Every structure is written in C-alpha cells, then in structure tokens.
Amino acid sequence: MPATPSRLLVITAVLLGGLGGCATPPPASDPDAVADYKETNDPLEPTNRAIYAFNNALDTAILKPVAQGYRYVVPASVRGGIHNSLANLGSPVQFSNDVLEGKPRRAGDTTMRFLINTTAGVLGFFDVASDWGYPNHDSDFGMTMALWGIPAGPYLFLPVFGPSDPRDGIGLGVNAVMDPFTWVGQGAAVRALDWSRWVMNGIDQRERHLDDIDNIKKTALDPYATFRSLYRQHRTSQIDDARNDNRATIPVWFPQSATPGQVTYSPTASRN
Amino acid sequence: MLQRRNFMVVTTAWLLPASQWLIRPADAQGANDKASALIKSIGDQLVSVVNGPGGDRDKRARLTEIIDSGVDVDGVARFCLGRFWRTASADQQRRYMELFHQVLVNNITSKIGDYRGVRFQMGRTQRREDDAVVSTVVERPNNPPTNVDWIVSSPASDPKIIDVVAEGTSLRLTQRQDYASFLSHNNNNIDALINAMRQQVAEAG
Numbered sequence: 017m018p019a020t021p022s023r024l025l026v027i028t029a030v031l032l033g034g035l036g037g038c039a040t041p042p043p044a045s046d047p048d049a050v051a052d053y054k055e056t057n058d059p060l061e062p063t064n065r066a067i068y069a070f071n072n073a074l075d076t077a078i079l080k081p082v083a084q085g086y087r088y089v090v091p092a093s094v095r096g097g098i099h100n101s102l103a104n105l106g107s108p109v110q111f112s113n114d115v116l117e118g119k120p121r122r123a124g125d126t127t128m129r130f131l132i133n134t135t136a137g138v139l140g141f142f143d144v145a146s147d148w149g150y151p152n153h154d155s156d157f158g159m160t161m162a163l164w165g166i167p168a169g170p171y172l173f174l175p176v177f178g179p180s181d182p183r184d185g186i187g188l189g190v191n192a193v194m195d196p197f198t199w200v201g202q203g204a205a206v207r208a209l210d211w212s213r214w215v216m217n218g219i220d221q222r223e224r225h226l227d228d229i230d231n232i233k234k235t236a237l238d239p240y241a242t243f244r245s246l247y248r249q250h251r252t253s254q255i256d257d258a259r260n261d262n263r264a265t266i267p268v269w270f271p272q273s274a275t276p277g278q279v280t281y282s283p284t285a286s287r288n
Numbered sequence: 289m290l291q292r293r294n295f296m297v298v299t300t301a302w303l304l305p306a307s308q309w310l311i312r313p314a315d316a317q318g319a320n321d322k323a324s325a326l327i328k329s330i331g332d333q334l335v336s337v338v339n340g341p342g343g344d345r346d347k348r349a350r351l352t353e354i355i356d357s358g359v360d361v362d363g364v365a366r367f368c369l370g371r372f373w374r375t376a377s378a379d380q381q382r383r384y385m386e387l388f389h390q391v392l393v394n395n396i397t398s399k400i401g402d403y404r405g406v407r408f409q410m411g412r413t414q415r416r417e418d419d420a421v422v423s424t425v426v427e428r429p430n431n432p433p434t435n436v437d438w439i440v441s442s443p444a445s446d447p448k449i450i451d452v453v454a455e456g457t458s459l460r461l462t463q464r465q466d467y468a469s470f471l472s473h474n475n476n477n478i479d480a481l482i483n484a485m486r487q488q489v490a491e492a493g
Contacts, residue, residue: 241469253456
C-alpha cells in the first residue's frame with residue numbers, strides 16, 4: 017500500500033498511543049495544586065513538552081522559513097485564493113460531519129458553498145458563496161464526537177500536528193478516512209497531488225499564523241502552556257458555535273414559517 | 289375619603305414592585321448602551337492612534353492613557369494571578385501590579401505595526417450575569433475578519449473593560465494559565481514570576 021499523507025496519519029495516531037512519560041501529580045495535602053493539576057488535565061506533560069520542543073525545532077528549520085518565503089513571494093490576493101481552494105477541497109469531509117452532527121442547515125450551507133464556489137468561484141479560488149449568504153463554518157470529526165457527548169480527554173501534543181487531545185487525534189484520523197480524495201484514483205500522479213494538497217495546507221495554515229505565533233512566543237512566560245490554553249478555548253468555542261446553531265430547516269422563502277422566531281443564525285461562527 | 293386613600297395606598301403599593309419590574313429591562317438597556325458606547329469610544333481611539341501619524345514613543349504614551357481610562361487593569365491583574373494573589377505579600381502585590389501594567393501596555397503596543405490599517409464594526413451587546421458582552425468584528429489588511437467580544441464590568445455605574453475574547457479565546461484566562469504554569473514550574477514562587485516579568489519589560493525596552 018503506497019504511503020499517502022492520510023494513511024501515514026492513521027499510523028501515527030496508532031503509534032502515539034504507545035508513548036509514555038507522565039507528570040507527577042501534586043500531593044493531596046495541597047488542594048489548590050491538585051485543583052490546578054486537574055484543571056490543566058495534562059498528565060503527559062513531560063512527553064508533550066518534548067514533542068513541543070521537537071515541533072518547534074522542525075518549525076524553525078523548515079515550516080516557518082517556507083511560510084515566510086510563501087508570504088514574501090506570493091501576493092496576498094493569490095494566497096487568499098489558494099486558501100479558498102484548499103477549503104473548497106475540504107467540503108466533502110465538512111459536509112459529512114455537518115450531517116453526523118445533526119446540523120442540516122450547516123450541511124446545506126456546505127453544499128451550497130461547494131456548488132457555488134466550484135463553479136462561480138472558479139474551482140474554489142474565489143469565495144463567492146460567503147457574499148451570497150452562505151458563510152463558512154468549522155466542522156470536523158473531533159467536533160462531531162464532542163457533540164455526541166464524547167469527552168476531550170487529556171491534552172496531547174502530536175508530532176507535526178501540534179496541540180490536540182485523544183478525541184481530536186482520533187478525529188484527525190477519521191477525517192482522513194472520510195476524505196474521498198484518500199480513496200480516489202491510483203498512481204504516481206494522484207499520490208503527488210494528494211501530498212501537495214497536504215503540504216500546501218500546512219504552508220497556508222502556518223503563513224496565516226506567522227504573526228500570532230511570533231507574538232505568543234514573545235509575550236508568554238510559558239508558551240507551551242499558552243498554546244495549550246488557546247487550543248482548548250478555541251476548540252470549545254468552535255464546538256459551542258456548532259451546538260448553538262439551531263436554525264430551523266424551513267427555507268426562508270417558505271410563505272408561513274411554522275415556528276416563527278426560531279431562525280437564529282449565530283454570527284459568531286468563526287471564519288477560517 | 290378614608291377608604292379612597294386606603295385604596296390609593298394599596299394600589300400604589302401594588303404598582304411599586306410592578307413598576308420596578310417594568311423599569312428593569314430599561315435599566316439593562318441603558319447599561320448595555322453604556323457598555324457599547326465605551327467600546328465604540330475606546331475602539332475609535334485605538335484605531336486613530338494605530339493608524340495615525342506620530343512615532344512609536346508618542347503612540348505608546350497615548351495608548352497607555354487609553355488603556356488606563358477604559359480598562360480595569362488592577363482587576364485584570366488580580367484575576368491573572370489567581371489563587372496566588374491571596375498568598376502574595378503586600379509588597380509582592382504592589383510590585384506585581386506595577387509590572388503587570390507595563391507588560392499589558394507592552395503587549396498591546398508591540399502589535400501596533402501588525403494592526404496598521406485596522407478597522408472594526410460594532411455588533412450587538414448582551415448581558416452575561418453582571419457584565420455586558422459587546423461583540424465587534426475586527427478587520428485588518430491581509431487577514432480574515434476576527435470576531436472580538438469585549439467584556440465590560442458594572443456597565444450601569446462604572447463601565448470598564450475586564451476581558452477581550454478573540455474567536456472564543458479569552459485574553460485574561462490565557463494570561464492566567466500562562467502565569468499558573470510558570471509558577472507551578474518555579475515552586476509557586478511569586479518572586480520568580482515578578483523577576484520574569486521584570487525581565488520581559490526590560491527586554492521590551
């Protein structure tokens with residue numbers, strides 16, 4: 017079986033389950049410290065910090081310079097277009113998760129976005145759909161499991177992928193399995209396209225966070241803990257946005273809405 | 289006559305609580321308007337300084353003024369130290385407070401360059417317990433629009449900003465967890481935190 021990025025991801029997720037290295041819990045005589053330890057929920061902290069250092073080295077040596085070069089060479093408008101195209105390619109996975117989350121209006125938004133942006137938006141380069149009233153939203157299998165009531169579990173720092181938890185780690189793997197592009201076609205050309213999409217995604221994401229990450233590393237006393245806090249807060253907010261998006265499925269053009277006042281669209285859905 | 293007066297008293301007595309109940313939403317509305325006005329004013333001032341002329345030194349001084357007028361810096365500082373505020377000595381509290389103020393100003397002024405060309409749009413204002421949450425959308429060139437919520441404490445009497453929540457991430461909570469982690473790796477020694485903050489301020493110049 018040829019190595020494709022998504023298959024490697026599944027293997028990494030399995031292998032990581034075997035890594036050890038635990039933090040020492042504080043003594044029970046110090047209740048405040050115990051409360052902190054529980055709130056932080058990072059029992060693998062020493063291992064996580066080692067992987068964080070590894071990722072940082074990788075980032076400094078490769079990803080950050082590449083992202084800086086990308087920003088320097090490619091004009092902002094083209095970068096935006098590339099980002100939109102990559103997001104458009106993610107639509108099938110996004111749609112599947114909208115459905116699994118039981119969010120028909122979100123699934124509808126994703127479908128309309130895919131149809132409009134693939135055609136009028138020239139293969140996804142222009143995000144026309146947002147202007148036409150179909151804004152983007154986040155949706156992945158980690159969020160789906162959260163809405164199903166599965167807890168996040170302790171903090172995990174994954175090699176290459178960075179901040180995560182068992183739920184999101186499994187989510188990454190399932191997302192890859194769900195992706196039709198993982199299974200469509202064979203041969204060197206398809207594999208090359210698959211890889212370049214993943215690599216491009218990485219560069220795009222890194223470029224978009226160049227300033228933020230620099231700022232955090234400069235201003236935080238413990239950047240590892242700051243990233244941990246930010247990751248969790250951001251995931252919680254994405255999940256809450258999905259959970260609170262309970263727009264009615266009655267179309268807006270339907271003459272008499274059976275449940276007036278139920279059409280609530282949350283403008284806080286984050287745009288990435 | 290007496291009966292009529294009794295009737296009046298009874299009706300007024302009935303009306304009083306009712307009227308109070310009626311006034312409440314109006315009060316909340318007033319408080320929300322005040323909170324919203326504060327954010328609009330602070331936001332406009334920040335944008336005009338960031339996009340305006342003048343050197344960094346000049347801008348820094350003006351930003352410090354704006355922060356002092358609109359932000360409950362002492363309250364935020366206490367929140368960020370969490371449980372360690374109680375165990376800190378009066379002297380430690382004073383030194384921490386002073387440094388926190390400088391760190392906050394540095395963190396904001398160091399971003400002036402990144403935020404050139406920034407604009408913001410006001411959104412709705414909601415009540416959350418005793419605070420008001422003012423939603424805005426911040427737009428800066430070459431960046432996707434960001435949802436930023438401003439948390440305003442005691443909006444009716446003395447509105448002050450106590451937190452900024454960008455895309456669901458709270459600035460003060462993140463800072464608190466940063467300090468908590470630093471302290472737990474330094475034997476919960478508040479002086480170590482104060483020294484690290486002093487170092488940060490010195491490096492920022």
